[in-house]
Amino acid sequence: MEQQNRTREEAIGTVSGMEERKLQEARDNQNLSMGAVGGIAAAAVGAVIWAIITIATGYQIGWMAIGVGFLVGYAVKLLGKGVDPVFGYAGAAIALAGCIIGNLLTVVIMVSRQESLEVLTVLSRLTPGLALDILKETFQPMDVLFYGLAVYEAYKISFTKQV
Numbered sequence: 001m002e003q004q005n006r007t008r009e010e011a012i013g014t015v016s017g018m019e020e021r022k023l024q025e026a027r028d029n030q031n032l033s034m035g036a037v038g039g040i041a042a043a044a045v046g047a048v049i050w051a052i053i054t055i056a057t058g059y060q061i062g063w064m065a066i067g068v069g070f071l072v073g074y075a076v077k078l079l080g081k082g083v084d085p086v087f088g089y090a091g092a093a094i095a096l097a098g099c100i101i102g103n104l105l106t107v108v109i110m111v112s113r114q115e116s117l118e119v120l121t122v123l124s125r126l127t128p129g130l131a132l133d134i135l136k137e138t139f140q141p142m143d144v145l146f147y148g149l150a151v152y153e154a155y156k157i158s159f160t161k162q163v
Contacts, residue, residue, distance in 0.1 A: 003163030014066060016044025017048070026083045026160070034079020036090055042075035050102035055109050062146035067093040068102060069150030073157025082159040092151040099147050100135065107134050 016052035032093050076082065076091040110124045 002071040023083065030082045030084065030087070031080055032082065032086060032090065035076040035082055035087055036094065036101070036103060038075035039072045039091055039094040039158075040081030041156075042071040043094050044100065046071045047098050047102035047105055050099075051105035051109055054102075054106045055113075060103075060106070060140075062142060064102065065099045065143075065146035065150040066153055068098040069153035070157065072098055073154040076154070076158040077160065080158070083161075084159060089158035091154040095150045095154035096147060099150050103143070104131055104135060107138060 046064075050064040050068060053064060072092045072095040076087055076094070080087050080090075081090075108122045108126065109119055111117070112119045115122070
């Protein structure tokens with residue numbers, strides 16, 4: 001009986017050691033910089049898609065924020081190969097920025113159409129203060145819900161949780 005208990009404890013110790021080595025190997029392969037670059041690229045793509053769909057439909061579709069969160073989270077996970085929560089925090093912050101930029105870009109495109117200007121011309125005239133004013137003016141309480149869902153989605157997807 002004592003021999004069986006010892007053998008079982010040794011087996012548990014071996015499995016635990018294997019899991020620790022696997023986790024350490026995953027940590028050695030993670031790359032926060034690459035994850036952030038991928039997340040930023042995904043946020044930019046998501047923001048542009050969001051703005052184009054909003055302009056095309058004439059409606060701001062809050063679910064687009066969740067799409068931005070998904071894109072960012074997936075890109076951070078794919079390129080960053082993260083297993084630590086810091087990848088989730090990075091993905092969440094980048095997704096929030098992507099949502100804000102998507103809303104701002106929508107207004108920029110609308111202004112460019114209304115004033116018969118190129119989008120890049122309107123963007124070149126955009127100052128941080130003006131951007132903040134636009135965001136304040138166009139903010140709606142429902143934005144908090146969808147931004148929150150985007151942040152949650154990006155956090156959840158951005159890294160592989162280890163058991």
